[in-house]
Amino acid sequence: MRLPRQHLALAAGILGAVIVSLFSNSLDAYLLDVALGIGINIILAVSLNLVNGHTGQFSLGHAGFMSIGAYLSAACTVFIGPQLFGSAAPGALAQNLLFLGALLVGGLCAAFAGLLVGIPSLRLKGDYLALVTLGFGEIIRVIFQNIDKLGGALGFNGVPAYTTFGWTYTWVALTIFTVTCLVNSTYGRGFLATHDDEIASESIGLNTTRYKITAFTIGAFFAGVAGGLFAHLKLSIDPRGFDFMRSIEIVVMVILGGMGNTLGVILAAVLLTLLPEVLRPIAEYRMVLYSFLLIVLMIARPQGLLNFRLGKNRL
């Protein structure tokens, strides 16, 4: 039985992640933190790329989906975990199963939210959609800020540190695998068609509605998983950390990498996670540089800085 090369790559990716994870205890905690941050941002950027890049739906609320995943997975591990295991610390297998469950719960809830956002997107184009997703992201933030059980304004603290290198990069591999296979399949051509010309696609009988909703849902699922990984890395989540600015940071990664270009987006995510660490001495100037970069990029090279193949007009 010959496995297609994508499946081999996925297996190799997961294996690599687990192997490195075994050595992660001897690594500098700060560097590990950065590496895990890179992984989480890759998941966020690639999942947003499915919505923005491949399907052409401009979503500005990705951080909202991330926050749903973060809060709900943390709620699972903090509230439900002790009920299952009592007050004793769970063993390694039990802990990993609990974490997997929590991540899936977070991801599925975020996916459900993606469904809810995807449905109104049926009738909205371009700017209007951007605004609805933005509004949705902000509403989610306000809601979490007002739920005292989840910490409210104080933030949700005391989240157990379950995120490891292995977990993060396994999900990175899964995300890349899913999005790539989806878009490169026959079914997946529909996403690209929806992006290119919605009206023409409808006229040849393509159900663009279904593709848009699917894109939102899958994108939201992975954003939710990324949120769960984030929560169990930072151990403390604050509703203000998932605001409009966070969504914009992810959007910048997608734009820098070239919308629809998975490899470029991955490289952009790596770059834009490392850059703040490197630029820490001039952190104040970082956002000014970012915004300037955004403007210049759009005027001079809208296909993205790291997009090496496609022409200027293919966005």
Place this chain on the structure above:
Amino acid sequence: MHFPLRTLAPFTLLALAAVMLPGCKPKVADDSVIRVGEFASLTGKEAAFGQSSHKGTVLAIEELNAAGGVLGKKIDLISEDNQSKPGESSTIVKKLITRDQVVALLGEVASSRSLEAAPIAQAAKIPMISPSSTNPAVTATGDCIFRVCFIDPFQGTALAKFALSHLKAKRVAVLTSVSSAYSVGLSKYFHEEFLKDGGDIVADLKYSEGDKDFNAQLTTIRAAKPDAIFVPGYYTEVALIAKQARELGITVPLFGGDGWEAPELLTIGGKAVEGCFYSTHYSPDIPTEAVQTFVKKFRARYNGETPDAMAALGYDSAMVLADAVKRAGTTDSAKLRDAIAATKDFEGVTGKTSIDADRNASKAAVILEVKDGKFTFVESVAP
């Protein structure tokens, strides 16, 4: 649309390995100095507080080093800025602990950011002293987390008692900021004590940080006819609230907690904050020698600027740490932690500091009033 998955996976792993490998080499610790890490909001929305506490801390460290350091070694203060943003503190604290190999951490002013960093410090067993985080959950994180200020349950209680005894206010309206953990916490403790002591909360309204318009809430408060209004928020909004309250014809006094303390309260609030009260950790007007010497030193170091409570607490947190190092005789984390926990009657600028069993400091609160455009001392509330 094809793309080289085959080259992608190894490429990414290679890039990551390049980043990670340098981290595998063990870092050699430089033992000739004592490295202390500080994380604060030096820029961003709460820069005023972070800068204040930073100045106090730096003054203390410079003073200690000028006197020969501690245990014969100079103290190296490594400061990192979290830009007042959530999520940054945990990264910079990890960096301070693993890359800079600090023996102790000083920070943060805001409870939410202290809560973010505390689990990391606790896991690494590095003692952390917060200068002014007042939410009780901070020290509850673990036995390595301390603070040199009072906590909100005490502050809320002190304010409730003050309202009843000094302001003679039996009917109080409360205006809380829901986007600030500090405000929500302080409000809750005030509620509990005030109701317990027989007071009546006639209106309970909310706002969010960054709000500019409070006319809606204040109109409702005005209709409820309170004797005083409790605003446990930060000075930026409090000043506007006071102004708008006066414009609506509300003449009763406002009172609040240590989030009021900043010169901007007076510049933005102007006449509207006259006759209002707030509780804080210290006042530069207290006539004790410790306070006056500190004020003089601070003014000399920082161009005549008068130190506020954050600066005083920043100073004290560094001094308490240095005193603990002296008593422990070493910078070993476990012994240092024990020495900090054993701090008793340390004469700080903000009063006699003793660390109790919950790793909080039981200190007196100071009530100040705005009179003639200046903060004036009213009374001291002992724990």
Place this chain on the structure above:
Amino acid sequence: MIFTADAPVTEFLQQLINGLSLGAIYALLALGYTMVYGVLRFINFAHADVFMIGSFAGYYLGQHVPAGTLWGGMSVLLAAMLICAVLGVAIERFAYRPLRGGPTLNVLITAIGVSLLLENGGQLVFGATPRTFPQIFPFTRFQFGHLIVSSNQLVVIAVAAFLIAALQLIIYRTRMGMAMRAVSLNPKAAQLVGVNINTVIAFTFALGSALAGAGGILYSMNYPSIDPLMGVMPGLKAFTAAILGGIGNIPGAALGGLILGGAETFIGGSQFSTYKDAIAFGILIVILLFRPSGLLGRRTIEKV
């Protein structure tokens, strides 16, 4: 006595005045959004930050003018409007014009970039901590029993009403206004009949930005604490107001502003006050879902 402090009528009227004053400011901002959308079919995210620059311009200019005088206040207002008009034209020229004719998504992203640049640049230059806006107009208070109206609120309502009327005059009674209406109906046809599209667009931006500048000054008069991020929330709300009234429709923007200001004020005074920000977003989403053309807008049919 109906104007006693605890009479519900008094409270209602007080909230109404508050809502009117807030709504007038949202209306001014909404006009800028709606005009630019009408002419260029895109949402100028940077509009809210021009509003902020107007406030800061007023802050610095206000230091050089005696406080509390009528002519002082007027000159600061006009100067700030001028500065914002110039800024708006510059933004259009350097950031948006190169992208004209391309996909609207690109311009949208650029607009976000400009907005972020102004906000973060502002934080760098002005510092993030809030400053006190000087009292530039003379201040008095009018009292009817317990109903209190501050002169600042009246100035806001008066200036806003005047500017909206002036705008209507410009759009419907001048040649430039006619050119603007032509471009918003059909840009290509307008060019065919000799309308210089660059001039019209520049003029639209100048006008909209001047209104934003005025809005900034008026806003800071009522809420004198200014900081570089002050435009974000009012901007989003004004934008919701523009959509509520029908984007591209000028009376609609004014109406939307008033309705939103009123709704926000009444919610803010009730026990749901924490959700008052969410109200704006809620209204936005509901409108976009059920009646995207807004209250006064025309339903456009997309021709293939």
